[in-house]
Amino acid sequence: MDIEAVVNDAMPRTVGPYSQVVRAGDLLFVAGQPGIDPGSGAVPDGGFDAEARMAFANLARALEAAGSGLERVAKTTVFLTSAEDFAAMNAVYAEFFPTSPPVRSTPIVGLPRGLRISVEAIAGR
Numbered sequence: 001m002d003i004e005a006v007v008n009d010a011m012p013r014t015v016g017p018y019s020q021v022v023r024a025g026d027l028l029f030v031a032g033q034p035g036i037d038p039g040s041g042a043v044p045d046g047g048f049d050a051e052a053r054m055a056f057a058n059l060a061r062a063l064e065a066a067g068s069g070l071e072r073v074a075k076t077t078v079f080l081t082s083a084e085d086f087a088a089m090n091a092v093y094a095e096f097f098p099t100s101p102p103v104r105s106t107p108i109v110g111l112p113r114g115l116r117i118s119v120e121a122i123a124g125r
């Protein structure tokens with residue numbers, strides 16, 4: 001199976017030495033997308049909801065840049081720093097995946113730079 005990093009200027013920038021998206025056969029593996037505005041490099045104003053929407057929008061951007069989309073996502077992992085944000089994340093998740101939502105895991109973890117959410121995915125091309 002051929003494995004290649006997908007590189008595209010339309011994708012949000014990484015915050016470390018890793019590939020944003022890797023194509024392996026007909027699958028795309030998308031690295032954790034933080035709730036950082038790709039233009040400003042900052043977390044948007046508006047609290048957790050704004051940060052979560054930006055994280056899911058960044059996931060959509062990365063998928064689109066790789067020739068896919070949210071409708072092709074089979075699995076997500078949504079990393080949260082607080083279980084108290086779970087209900088708010090569920091509401092935003094339902095906006096981005098309104099029908100047939102993908103399988104999901106939601107661990108509570110520590111994230112860099114004071115971030116509260118990061119979303120990774122496995123999708124078809």
